[in-house]
Amino acid sequence: MKIISEAKAHGGRQGVYSMESEACGCDMSFAVFQPIQAKEQLCPVVWFLSGLTCTHANVMDKGEYRKMAAELGLIIVCPDTSPRGDHVPDEPDNWQFGKGAGFYLDATEPPWSKHYRMETHILEELPKLIAGHFAADMERQGIMGHSMGGHGALTFALKYPDRFRSCSAFAPIVQPSGADWSKPALEKYLGEDVAAWRRYDATQLIADGARFPEFFIDQGTADGFLEDGLRPWLLKEACRGTGIGLTLRMQEGYDHSYNFISTFMDDHLAWHAERLG
Template sequence: MTIETLSTNKSHGGVQGVYRHASSATGTDMVFSVFVPDHAEGAKLPVLWYLSGLTCTHANVTEKGEYRQACAEHGVILIAPDTSPRGEGVPNDDGYDFGQGAGFYVDATQAPWSQHFQMRSYIESELPALIAAEFAVADMSRQSITGHSMGGHGALTIGLRNPDRFRSISAFSPIVSPLNCPWGEKALTGYIGADKAGWREYDACALIEDGARVPALLVDQGDADNFLTEQLKPELLAKAVEGTGIDLTLRMQPGYDHSYYFISSFMADHVAWHAERLKA
């Protein structure tokens, strides 16, 4: 595998890079960003994955997430992939909540989406292998994952399906149960098909109901989020973890909305929370 460097910038003593590679999972070129803090020669640093939400690319958190100071302080690499395959020949939809920019981190099984929309395989397998091969500083034995909205859904489900890989899982304003919201109904019907039994591996609440266990989850949710009641429903996650032993910290943040003004306000908290669990 090879990567093309699109840009590098020094920030907080480290390097913020943006890269492109040809993905075998999606059959397209994919762009992602990596922030590597300053470090001693030969050091190995833990990795925090950040999965973005609907309509976003790697650039949203890279430009507006305000994570670099905290990552530099704690010695944590942050990787931000794209949200979906893109480009000529990749199918799309007129709605912002389906198609390009809205891959929901699933492996689609339905035509025409199945040819390119293999974001689960991309995030769980292909991109980590690429990072391991191309970034010697990355300690792939110490990984954590977070994300926002659709990316919060991705972080929760990928983390719950891979508890031996990720030491910690957090989310900002996550879609906690695609089985129970309009965004999920549309996306999973289109990508996976109408049989809801196949949806459960892409629903954090269902995964927990079906036996997935992790030590702890951290979720921040703004109480002024206009998607809170219809789409996000954090109370379903709180109910799902009851009696499971999963330590859920669900923080309802007064006055905050769904935007990066909210995410950036609490990003340093999440980086520090993960850094504590990523210690060697």
């Protein structure tokens, strides 16, 4: 693990680090906030998965999570959203695919399959490194995300309910296989057989039997992507009769930006902390 930067913040430490990622075949950056409590004891870990076009830095700069995480004693880990580097294939003019748009999956189609393996990066190699370098209680992990990262959080929680004890999302893409901005990406990363897409779609995972105790979701009513891309009502339908709890708050007048995320960040962290003990 390489230290890119570290600074004291809200009594704890905000760092940016990188690792040689075997999964992605490149160096991968990530941000970690350690509260002061981590000097004395293992702390619960909350993962924040970011949306399209983001790196680890967007939520680190604009998410306003440090004050509450410091108060609650939470470690916050913010991974990147795709592999990086000149040698990584990309569609530079397409913000919904390639770099900045890894969709939290392991691609199976060439040329993407060589580097676009964000699921393995975030679920296997990054947790090992976090457990080894930080005072992280890996028995108490929660996961949250925004937009494409909300999709990542929901699908990871559904596939690994023994790993994550809490899951929340800001304006998540709940059904990427059916939304215009994500369907072409799934096709390119995973091929034309839509059966292979089902494990990367929260609503289809639930239809196929995956379960998680409860989700907490905030969605702005002034979000320009609400009707075509996000459609949280599809998750509501999917959860009906399954025993999966869903708290869905429609937040009047909020858009898709970090102005929205930062406004409700404290609520989400408190919700995770309550479930992570």
